[in-house]
Amino acid sequence: MPAFPGAGWAEGYPAAEQEERAHEDSLASAPPTDVEEVAEAVKVVVRIRPALPRELNGFRPFENAMLVDPSRHVVTVSENLAALNNNGVENGIVYNSYRFGFDRVYGPESTQEDVYSQSARPAVQNVLQGFNASIIANGQTGTGKTYTMEGERAGPGAGIIPRAIEDVFAHIQHGSEGESCKFLVRASYLQIYNEVISDLLKPESSNLVVREDRRRGVHVEGLSEWVVRSPAEVYALMERGAAARATGATKLNEISSRSHAIFMLIVEKSTPLDGGTGAAAAAATAAALASEQFADLAAGSGHGPPSARAEMRQSVRVGKLNLVDLAGSERVHVTGATGKRLEESKKINQSLSALGNVIAALTDPKGRDGRPHVPYRDSKLTRILEDSLGGNCKTTFMAMVSPAVEAFAESLSTLKFANRAKCMRNLPKVNEDLDHRTLLRKYERELRRLRAELQQKSKDLVDKRLVLQIEEARRREQADKMAAIHALERQSQEIMRHKSAMAALQTRIASMQSQLLVGGQKVEDTPQFRTMLAKEQARIRDQYEARLRDLESERQSVQEDKAQVDRYKQLLLKQRDIMIALTQRLNERDDQILSLQAELEAYDTHQKRLEDQLDRKTAELITLRKIAMEHGSKDALRDSALEAAAEGRAASDWTIPAGLAGTGPQLAQVGVYDESESGSPLVWQPAVGFGGGAAFRSSDRGGDGSVAVDELQQQLEELRLLRGREAAAAAEREAHWREQVEELQAHAAHLEQQAAGGGGSSSGGGGGMAAALGARCDALCKERDALRVILDSKVRVLVEDMSRSVAQMPAEAHPKLGKQLEYLGKLVRATVHAMAAQQ
Numbered sequence: 001m002p003a004f005p006g007a008g009w010a011e012g013y014p015a016a017e018q019e020e021r022a023h024e025d026s027l028a029s030a031p032p033t034d035v036e037e038v039a040e041a042v043k044v045v046v047r048i049r050p051a052l053p054r055e056l057n058g059f060r061p062f063e064n065a066m067l068v069d070p071s072r073h074v075v076t077v078s079e080n081l082a083a084l085n086n087n088g089v090e091n092g093i094v095y096n097s098y099r100f101g102f103d104r105v106y107g108p109e110s111t112q113e114d115v116y117s118q119s120a121r122p123a124v125q126n127v128l129q130g131f132n133a134s135i136i137a138n139g140q141t142g143t144g145k146t147y148t149m150e151g152e153r154a155g156p157g158a159g160i161i162p163r164a165i166e167d168v169f170a171h172i173q174h175g176s177e178g179e180s181c182k183f184l185v186r187a188s189y190l191q192i193y194n195e196v197i198s199d200l201l202k203p204e205s206s207n208l209v210v211r212e213d214r215r216r217g218v219h220v221e222g223l224s225e226w227v228v229r230s231p232a233e234v235y236a237l238m239e240r241g242a243a244a245r246a247t248g249a250t251k252l253n254e255i256s257s258r259s260h261a262i263f264m265l266i267v268e269k270s271t272p273l274d275g276g277t278g279a280a281a282a283a284a285t286a287a288a289l290a291s292e293q294f295a296d297l298a299a300g301s302g303h304g305p306p307s308a309r310a311e312m313r314q315s316v317r318v319g320k321l322n323l324v325d326l327a328g329s330e331r332v333h334v335t336g337a338t339g340k341r342l343e344e345s346k347k348i349n350q351s352l353s354a355l356g357n358v359i360a361a362l363t364d365p366k367g368r369d370g371r372p373h374v375p376y377r378d379s380k381l382t383r384i385l386e387d388s389l390g391g392n393c394k395t396t397f398m399a400m401v402s403p404a405v406e407a408f409a410e411s412l413s414t415l416k417f418a419n420r421a422k423c424m425r426n427l428p429k430v431n432e433d434l435d436h437r438t439l440l441r442k443y444e445r446e447l448r449r450l451r452a453e454l455q456q457k458s459k460d461l462v463d464k465r466l467v468l469q470i471e472e473a474r475r476r477e478q479a480d481k482m483a484a485i486h487a488l489e490r491q492s493q494e495i496m497r498h499k500s501a502m503a504a505l506q507t508r509i510a511s512m513q514s515q516l517l518v519g520g521q522k523v524e525d526t527p528q529f530r531t532m533l534a535k536e537q538a539r540i541r542d543q544y545e546a547r548l549r550d551l552e553s554e555r556q557s558v559q560e561d562k563a564q565v566d567r568y569k570q571l572l573l574k575q576r577d578i579m580i581a582l583t584q585r586l587n588e589r590d591d592q593i594l595s596l597q598a599e600l601e602a603y604d605t606h607q608k609r610l611e612d613q614l615d616r617k618t619a620e621l622i623t624l625r626k627i628a629m630e631h632g633s634k635d636a637l638r639d640s641a642l643e644a645a646a647e648g649r650a651a652s653d654w655t656i657p658a659g660l661a662g663t664g665p666q667l668a669q670v671g672v673y674d675e676s677e678s679g680s681p682l683v684w685q686p687a688v689g690f691g692g693g694a695a696f697r698s699s700d701r702g703g704d705g706s707v708a709v710d711e712l713q714q715q716l717e718e719l720r721l722l723r724g725r726e727a728a729a730a731a732e733r734e735a736h737w738r739e740q741v742e743e744l745q746a747h748a749a750h751l752e753q754q755a756a757g758g759g760g761s762s763s764g765g766g767g768g769m770a771a772a773l774g775a776r777c778d779a780l781c782k783e784r785d786a787l788r789v790i791l792d793s794k795v796r797v798l799v800e801d802m803s804r805s806v807a808q809m810p811a812e813a814h815p816k817l818g819k820q821l822e823y824l825g826k827l828v829r830a831t832v833h834a835m836a837a838q839q
């Protein structure tokens with residue numbers, strides 16, 4: 001180990017003061033370039049925290065081990081600072097001391113503001129210019145890493161992170177007022193605890209993996225990014241993340257960070273390329289945006305993609321600030337970690353060792369040209385910080401050390417680590433968004449789209465407003481139309497009222513005129529008025545008389561019609577009476593006919609019965625005669641009697657029963673209808689009786705037929721008597737009929753005589769009597785003619801109609817009516833015929 005700390009200087013490191021000046025110059029005035037000087041890309045500062053109460057009031061009195069050169073670039077760490085003036089030897093004991101030169105060394109008296117303004121703000125400004133920047137705090141546990149990075153939320157104790165946040169937003173708000181820049185700031189917060197990556201702002205996202213691709217480079221997949229618009233929003237995120245961060249109490253720190261924490265702040269900045277600043281640039285940007293919006297709306301008109309043209313006029317730079325609070329390295333035997341703390345310590349030390357290895361590889365002079373393998377993948381920490389370690393980043397290492405001599409070894413280790421890191425070479429460059437993938441551009445695209453949508457909606461709204469206006473106008477027109485109709489109606493009513501009033505006025509005028517005087521006279525007294533009145537009266541009179549005539553002729557016509565109707569009525573009444581009388585007479589005739597028919601039928605029946613009896617008797621007689629002949633001449637007398645009886649009439653007068661044909665004159669004559677004598681078809685002539693005393697003898701009685709003949713004789717006699725009585729009655733009735741007929745004929749002849757006599761004696765001795773008879777005869781003739789006509793044209797037709805009607809009726813309904821009508825028809829025809837013949 002070298003005796004003098006000069007061994008700690010890095011080769012080629014510039015003198016402290018020169019370096020300080022150069023550095024201050026670079027912070028103050030050097031404009032950013034696309035690729036910074038590699039030597040400027042990595043800064044290493046050391047901060048020595050003040051002695052803590054536990055160190056000041058510890059078992060041993062506090063002994064300082066750190067000496068900061070007044071230049072603030074050199075720090076000496078010594079086991080005994082007092083021995084430095086004696087080449088590190090005191091009391092014969094050689095104490096180790098080391099001198100290191102860094103970009104800045106902050107002593108215990110340094111403030112948070114000093115640290116930030118001199119070592120952190122430049123990084124923040126770099127980020128705002130589009131560089132990646134990392135501030136990595138490392139050192140032994142309890143040396144003030146968290147204090148330096150976070151510190152208090154505000155005030156003098158505020159750490160780098162809150163100050164950086166304030167600075168960023170202050171720059172956005174005030175620093176770029178002269179520019180038409182747009183910013184988008186988003187934050188992420190992660191921890192690596194026991195080699196597991198967790199999202200501190202999204203606790204459910206743990207065990208995240210590190211990915212690398214061409215577009216995004218090295219990144220933690222699935223890590224949430226939160227767009228923040230104010231420091232307050234960032235603080236809220238930090239508080240949330242701090243609550244989720246793994247901490248624990250150790251011997252050296254009550255609240256020791258047991259994980260590496262990385263707070264990421266990504267700032268996207270859009271600057272117009274037109275180069276203008278101030279109001280002109282703002283106006284140009286506004287015009288560009290307006291034309292862009294206009295172009296967006298006119299996208300369909302073939303002027304090319306408007307969004308691309310708009311994006312080409314802007315420069316978007318993306319700066320990323322990594323604020324890394326590493327877990328403190330610790331020597332286990334010092335911290336006394338066991339169990340979980342021991343495991344945590346092992347992991348922490350492993351990852352810190354990997355970080356040292358990466359830095360060692362990057363600063364290995366042998367491998368610098370040959371690009372030796374850099375073991376980024378040995379830990380999650382180095383993997384995530386790959387850009388910050390030898391990549392596209394401006395990295396500031398802040399080595400935290402304790403001032404106490406007890407921490408000499410850890411402080412020396414930290415300073416050595418930091419010293420090595422000084423030799424790291426990064427190649428930072430401005431992150432220009434050339435492929436339009438920045439979130440800001442996406443946001444701008446989205447904003448343009450939303451603006452276009454908004455404008456379209458506004459246009460639609462305008463259209464809708466136009467439609468509403470048209471609807472309103474139409475509604476108003478409709479209302480106007482209805483109002484006009486109502487007004488028209490009112491006007492029409494008004495006109496009607498006026499007309500009524502005019503008519504009333506005209507009436508009144510006429511009335512008044514009639515009262516006016518013409519030439520000193522009243523109007524009705526003037527000759528013109530009288531002439532006109534006379535003409536009018538004549539005209540009305542003519543009309544009235546003509547009307548009267550018409551009415552009179554109508555009245556006469558009606559009267560004639562009425563008389564005619566009366567005549568017809570009387571005639572009809574007469575006809576009705578005649579019909580009734582005729583019908584009555586016809587009924588009487590019918591009754592007579594029916595009665596005669598019944599009587600004839602009775603006679604026929606009776607005659608048939610008698611004939612049957614006669615036939616039977618004749619047959620018996622023949623039988624008896626036969627028997628008698630068979631028994632000899634004993635009864636010859638009787639036979640002769642029978643024969644005599646049988647020969648009493650000519651053979652032609654005998655009626656021989658059909659069944660006995662061929663028996664000759666053996667049958668007895670029982671009677672015939674004689675038409676020759678009476679001339680009437682219904683006159684009955686009693687037959688010639690048997691000879692007196694003739695008797696028959698029945699064969700059943702042993703050949704003595706006298707009793708049977710007597711009986712037969714007696715029966716024949718009875719029959720003869722019966723026939724005689726009936727014939728007498730019939731003759732009586734016939735005589736009665738004949739008398740009636742003759743009486744009628746006589747009456748008719750008398751009437752005819754009267755008629756004939758009346759006609760011929762009108763000038764003779766008959767006088768008025770003859771004339772009266774003649775008139776009576778004429779009347780009767782006429783009546784007869786009328787009756788005949790009525791019978792022929794009315795009654796006959798009526799009867800025929802009735803017959804037809806009856807024929808259409810069911811036969812059961814009029815068993816006799818048909819026949820009766822037939823008879824009636826015949827009777828009418830016969831009567832008509834008879835009356836015509838009498839004429």
Ligand SMILES: Nc1ncnc2c1ncn2[C@@H]1O[C@H](COP(=O)(O)OP(=O)(O)OP(=O)(O)O)[C@@H](O)[C@H]1O
Binds near residue numbers: 048049148257327400
């Ligand atoms: N510059 C300083 N001024 C005043 N106090 C300080 C300073 N630096 C650190 N401290 C105090 O030191 C203690 C430890 O600090 P801090 O927790 O920041 O250490 P650390 O390195 O983060 O530890 P660990 O690695 O265990 O998390 C705290 O109480 C803190 O307030």
